[in-house]
Amino acid sequence: MNQHQALKQTFEHARTYFPSLGNTYKGRPVLFFDNSAGTQVPQFVIDRVTDYYIHRNAQKGTIFARTAEMQQTIVDARQLAADLVGAADHTEIAFGQNATNFFHLYAHHLGRDLRAGDHIIITEADHHANVNPWLELAERDIHVHVWNVDSQGNLDFDHYEKLLALKPKIVAAGWASNATGTIHDMKRITAMAHEAGALVVADGVQAASHIAMDVKAAGVDFAAFSTYKIFGPHMGFGYINRDRLERLEGWRIQKELGKDAYFFEVGSQNHEGIEGFIGSMEYLTRLTKDAEANGLVLDEALFGILRPSRRNIAGAMHFAHLYEQQLTNHFLANLAEAEGVILYGKNAAHADERLPVFSFNIEGIETDMLGHALNDAGVEARTGNYLAINLMKRLAAPFGGSALRISLVHYNTVEEIDRFFNILSNVIQQLKSRVH
Ligand SMILES: Cc1ncc(COP(=O)(O)O)c(C=O)c1O
Structure with missing residues (x-):
């Protein structure tokens, strides 16, 4: 074959x-x-959700074994999300309602560090999820610039360069278009933003249904994803680079607990959905096994160096x-x-x-x-x-x-x-x- x-x-x-x-x-x-x-x-997802309700349906903060198991499951799920997108580990991941909610949270927290007259870049190509939260900051006299696309819908990098000369604080950009399917060069977007002193908030939602994501290789600082577009339940999760997390001046959530991304998970979470997400990662793991059984091979120079769960x-x-x-x-x-x-x-x-x-x-x-x-x-x-x-x-x-x-x-x-x-x-x- x-x-x-x-x-x-x-x-x-x-x-x-x-x-x-x-x-x-x-x-x-x-x-x-x-x-x-x-x-x-x-079916992996359906089975996981069912299994949660039968065996691990519990709330946080009790001494029951059932709670401990549930809490461990959530940590395991964050680790699998880290495997999916290439985060360092589970401490850079937070689950939440959906990707849009994460962009609002990011704009809220990063916005605290912005002053009137600061600049932000959004793109003409993006889904409104990563547009509207930043436009709201314009109400505080923060200048929000739209990075244009050309007549084919491709991001115009000459225009980007001009906007970066304004020394913006944030670039909010999509990894791939949910309208045209165009994959954006996230590595280039990030490298140019960092050079200009901006951090990057990436919308990874569309790309994550189709390609192997690598937030570290792309160098993005913040990102958000929708689990329901990656064969899982209706939820989302965020990635926050640890370095940025430490430096987030506007950080206010449960400050006394430390600075792991999952302190963005305020209040009760969708435990059954999070467990269902594990099922979607079990499915992807099975796909790799199926592919290998059919004689397909992963380039070991690229994949052999990854932790086994990320590899699969x-x-x-x-x-x-x-x-x-x-x-x-x-x-x-x-x-x-x-x-x-x-x-x-x-x-x-x-x-x-x-x-x-x-x-x-x-x-x-x-x-x-x-x-x-x-x-x-x-x-x-x-x-x-x-x-x-x-x-x-x-x-x-x-x-x-x-x-x-x-x-x-x-x-x-x-x-x-x-x-x-x-x-x-x-x-x-x-x-x-x-x-x-
Ligand atoms: C590119 C992109 N970003 C963001 C979203 C919104 O995601 P969520 O529903 O998880 O907020 C979508 C949903 O269609 C999308 O396609």
Whole structure:
């Protein structure tokens, strides 16, 4: 079996871990293409949540064995989150409600150290989660600058350089676009920000569903992630670099307890969700084992030096990205054949710089009509701006800033893509005949 076949076999089998992928609509299997909004969960997660309720359902701060077990489970889960994103260890991780909440917390705490007249950079490409919290600081006469994208939605680094000359204190930027699927060069963004004396708050939400994350290699200072987009429960977690944590002047939360990231976890947490997150990491670990059983190999120079649990979790995401590139190429080849397509973001020539997240419109067809017709035919895909509001306003202006988004992950298949393009072609014919 060559690599192409081994990846296909591994990831087509991965579907079998997800009970919800067998769902039907009007008697036909659903094409679940809304993964950028949230992924489905494997049985590992369902089992973990059930197990929590049976064995470890307890509150913090008692002497019961049940509480001790629950608390240890949360530490274990933070360690797995550290493995997933490449943090030093569990002390750099905090669980919470979702990524948006973390960006608000970061803006609140970092904002305490800012003075009127200070500068902050946000981007035109970002989801509003990492935009709005910073815009709120403008009310205190802090200057918030928008780093522009070009006509393809790529961040304009010349513009960035000009903004960095203002010596901003913070750069808030996304690791990958949830609208166009473009992967941003986070290492370059961070290196340039640090050179100018700014720290970086990264939105890792979209990238983490698709690629092996490495917060240390990218050098980001703060980041946030959504566990429900990484095959887990509806929650999020934050990463805070230890060095930054120590220097966080505005730090006010449970100050007397010390400075570990998890003191951002104020109040009671979603214990069952945190335990469910462990299930999602067990799933990724299983994927690496499956891939290796199919003859796929991890580059030991890169992965052999990692702690074993990180090796297995990041390894799965590495294989997933390789497989997703097959899906991307197949999707873009089909899209090129379809009638009147306007694709936003990277085309086939730059397929390796993007995720399998495709936003497009069809000339002469209203976006919402397209979405409804596809939904009727069993395609669960979203239309709108996906809260990448400024980006979509710029890219899809003639369509009112709205587009159809097909977002795939590693459990989607080539066969599903083929089925989609058959449906799309029929839907286009139907809608065009209605218009004329
Ligand atoms: C890029 C990006 N950032 C942030 C968010 C918001 O994440 P959460 O729902 O965890 O707050 C999303 C959700 O769609 C997203 O795609």
